[in-house]
Amino acid sequence: MTVPSEMKALLLVGDGYTRTPSGSVLEAMEPYLEPGSIAVPTPGPTQVLIKVSLASINPSDIAFIKGQYGQPRAKGQPAGFEGVGTVVASGDEPYPKSLIGKRVAFATGVSNWGSWADYAVAEAAACIPLLDTVRDEDGAAMIVNPLTALAMFDIVKQEGEKAFVMTAGASQLCKLIIGLAREEGFGPIVTVRRDDQIALLKALGAAHVLNEKAPDFKTALREVMKTEQPRIFLDAVTGPLASAIFDAMPKRSRWIIYGRLDPEATVIREPGQLIFQHKHIEGFWLSEWMRQFRDRRGPAILEAQKRFSDGRWSTDVTAVVPLAEAMARLPAELAKPNGKVFIRP
Amino acid sequence: MTVPSEMKALLLVGDGYTRTPSGSVLEAMEPYLEPGSIAVPTPGPTQVLIKVSLASINPSDIAFIKGQYGQPRAKGQPAGFEGVGTVVASGDEPYPKSLIGKRVAFATGVSNWGSWADYAVAEAAACIPLLDTVRDEDGAAMIVNPLTALAMFDIVKQEGEKAFVMTAGASQLCKLIIGLAREEGFGPIVTVRRDDQIALLKALGAAHVLNEKAPDFKTALREVMKTEQPRIFLDAVTGPLASAIFDAMPKRSRWIIYGRLDPEATVIREPGQLIFQHKHIEGFWLSEWMRQFRDRRGPAILEAQKRFSDGRWSTDVTAVVPLAEAMARLPAELAKPNGKVFIRP
Numbered sequence: 001m002t003v004p005s006e007m008k009a010l011l012l013v014g015d016g017y018t019r020t021p022s023g024s025v026l027e028a029m030e031p032y033l034e035p036g037s038i039a040v041p042t043p044g045p046t047q048v049l050i051k052v053s054l055a056s057i058n059p060s061d062i063a064f065i066k067g068q069y070g071q072p073r074a075k076g077q078p079a080g081f082e083g084v085g086t087v088v089a090s091g092d093e094p095y096p097k098s099l100i101g102k103r104v105a106f107a108t109g110v111s112n113w114g115s116w117a118d119y120a121v122a123e124a125a126a127c128i129p130l131l132d133t134v135r136d137e138d139g140a141a142m143i144v145n146p147l148t149a150l151a152m153f154d155i156v157k158q159e160g161e162k163a164f165v166m167t168a169g170a171s172q173l174c175k176l177i178i179g180l181a182r183e184e185g186f187g188p189i190v191t192v193r194r195d196d197q198i199a200l201l202k203a204l205g206a207a208h209v210l211n212e213k214a215p216d217f218k219t220a221l222r223e224v225m226k227t228e229q230p231r232i233f234l235d236a237v238t239g240p241l242a243s244a245i246f247d248a249m250p251k252r253s254r255w256i257i258y259g260r261l262d263p264e265a266t267v268i269r270e271p272g273q274l275i276f277q278h279k280h281i282e283g284f285w286l287s288e289w290m291r292q293f294r295d296r297r298g299p300a301i302l303e304a305q306k307r308f309s310d311g312r313w314s315t316d317v318t319a320v321v322p323l324a325e326a327m328a329r330l331p332a333e334l335a336k337p338n339g340k341v342f343i344r345p
Numbered sequence: 346m347t348v349p350s351e352m353k354a355l356l357l358v359g360d361g362y363t364r365t366p367s368g369s370v371l372e373a374m375e376p377y378l379e380p381g382s383i384a385v386p387t388p389g390p391t392q393v394l395i396k397v398s399l400a401s402i403n404p405s406d407i408a409f410i411k412g413q414y415g416q417p418r419a420k421g422q423p424a425g426f427e428g429v430g431t432v433v434a435s436g437d438e439p440y441p442k443s444l445i446g447k448r449v450a451f452a453t454g455v456s457n458w459g460s461w462a463d464y465a466v467a468e469a470a471a472c473i474p475l476l477d478t479v480r481d482e483d484g485a486a487m488i489v490n491p492l493t494a495l496a497m498f499d500i501v502k503q504e505g506e507k508a509f510v511m512t513a514g515a516s517q518l519c520k521l522i523i524g525l526a527r528e529e530g531f532g533p534i535v536t537v538r539r540d541d542q543i544a545l546l547k548a549l550g551a552a553h554v555l556n557e558k559a560p561d562f563k564t565a566l567r568e569v570m571k572t573e574q575p576r577i578f579l580d581a582v583t584g585p586l587a588s589a590i591f592d593a594m595p596k597r598s599r600w601i602i603y604g605r606l607d608p609e610a611t612v613i614r615e616p617g618q619l620i621f622q623h624k625h626i627e628g629f630w631l632s633e634w635m636r637q638f639r640d641r642r643g644p645a646i647l648e649a650q651k652r653f654s655d656g657r658w659s660t661d662v663t664a665v666v667p668l669a670e671a672m673a674r675l676p677a678e679l680a681k682p683n684g685k686v687f688i689r690p
Contacts, residue, residue: 069621163415272413275415275602275630281627283616283622
């Protein structure tokens with residue numbers, strides 16, 4: 001396959017980390033990204049070059065382009081942590097070479113060469129050769145959400161209690177976890193911000209869906225915590241909502257933070273609970289989990305592909321936006337609830 | 346030995362927990378305690394009755410009488426978690442019986458019958474028969490501080506880094522830990538609130554002593570954290586000071602809260618550090634440690650007695666206040682820095 005020397009991409013405007021953190025909403029593209037043409041990158045010895053078919057947009061991408069994610073931006077490089085495409089070139093090592101011609105799901109967190117471009121570079125180890133039965137939309141969103149879902153639900157299962165809590169319950173990630181939980185008889189307690197999400201999430205398998213905007217939210221929260229005694233709290237938002245939930249949870253609870261959707265201050269309401277009730281506060285990051293639990297990675301990948309192949313999992317698509325229209329359309333598409341937005345180069 | 350039917354004691358005024366938390370300072374006795382005469386208690390099958398020689402006063406006692414400690418108050422019962430005395434009666438089980446006539450250090454956290462009285466009831470398992478070489482002042486303060494010091498320093502040693510951080514550096518507890526750390530070549534970084542404590546703590550073995558009231562505190566803190574890279578933070582205060590220290594600490598740091606001296610809000614400044622830097626927030630409670638690490642308890646008790654016997658450890662005494670004078674004198678004596686206050690029935 002002939003690879004051109006130049007390509008189109010959405011390039012990072014900022015460098016490193018921001019000094020002025022903002023919320024999780026992408027209010028406009030221009031402060032963070034600009035469209036441009038750059039040289040098609042050359043893969044290193046352990047890497048592959050991928051012709052991108054479809055790139056996904058995750059909350060972590062938004063945090064990253066704003067300079068408030070766990071790794072620094074490199075100004076002028078393409079953004080985008082995840083996608084699906086075909087390997088068209090590789091480094092010299094045997095495994096990268098073996099991927100040439102294959103359709104793969106890929107993550108660019110380690111290579112730091114983004115997927116919102118005609119071509120992307122990924123570590124061969126961060127590529128998943130896909131079964132033909134997996135749709136592009138599912139392959140493009142296979143790593144960040146599905147593996148995180150399997151990993152975090154693994155934590156819930158190891159803890160053992162059937163009840164557990166999640167904020168941002170209507171997110172794609174939480175829906176995946178709710179499905180896993182239902183299959184194994186667990187009862188997720190989730191928070192949402194709109195009443196119209198309640199029936200949807202209950203139908204998926206949530207045991208309790210609490211609207212954080214409802215006037216009786218605090219009473220309902222305390223009641224559910226008292227009845228269900230959840231010990232694990234998977235938190236995407238932090239801020240006052242998360243503080244209130246953790247405060248209401250019973251002895252030996254673990255507040256596991258994996259996202260920071262609310263920029264408001266995150267207060268430990270009763271530090272005495274950490275002392276006398278043995279509560280913990282910790283974080284979850286997929287990269288860290290994969291580093292610590294290498295033996296869990298392979299089975300999780302296989303499990304994800306099976307689930308997308310047989311239809312137990314399916315990615316809700318809000319929009320597929322051509323790369324050339326991304327600057328104009330992304331903020332509005334991302335503002336719509338309940339599905340994922342993709343970029344098609 | 347003849348045991349009277351009535352005894353003098355300082356009795357709890359409040360019941361359960363407070364609804365209006367206040368600071369760690371005992372501003373007055375009357376809101377929390379009243380002097381009184383009550384029946385001498387009868388020990389249960391696993392308990393002993395102790396004629397109290399000397400009772401200690403710890404920060405946990407102040408928190409408890411105010412209703413802001415980890416266990417609820419029982420109105421009308423004596424306060425006081427710790428003391429030294431002679432066992433004068435016991436329950437029917439063999440071990441409690443074997444303690445009769447012995448001088449013991451004791452803790453009343455489980456029996457909930459306090460030491461600020463002529464007689465106290467303790468679980469036999471919460472009594473330590475003392476070597477003759479241990480002074481009453483050291484025996485009366487052997488459990489809460491020395492065992493906590495040995496347990497928390499054990500956490501530091503297991504983590505492995507030579508540098509670690511402590512707030513309330515001039516407390517009796519921190520002085521014990523500083524001594525342990527010096528012996529084993531560890532470098533404690535401690536915070537204090539007065540310059541005159543700096544030389545004292547450096548002489549004991551602190552590697553760095555930072556005055557949190559100094560104008561250059563924040564700069565000094567960041568500098569020391571960067572140079573020393575401590576991973577364990579043993580925190581007695583919470584609030585803004587502790588938040589700032591944890592924020593400045595490096596990757597994989599553990600904020601271990603064991604006290605709540607500052608009632609101000611405790612903010613997790615950068616929840617992203619928990620996600621991307623694998624930082625943790627947890628608590629320490631001696632009762633929980635003894636429950637979880639039973640095999641460490643015996644050696645720690647022996648170690649404490651050896652250290653008090655051979656003079657490596659010695660309790661600084663600010664005052665020994667007769668029980669009859671406690672209502673009038675305790676707040677003023679407790680306000681003095683650098684030593685412990687005891688009650689003598």
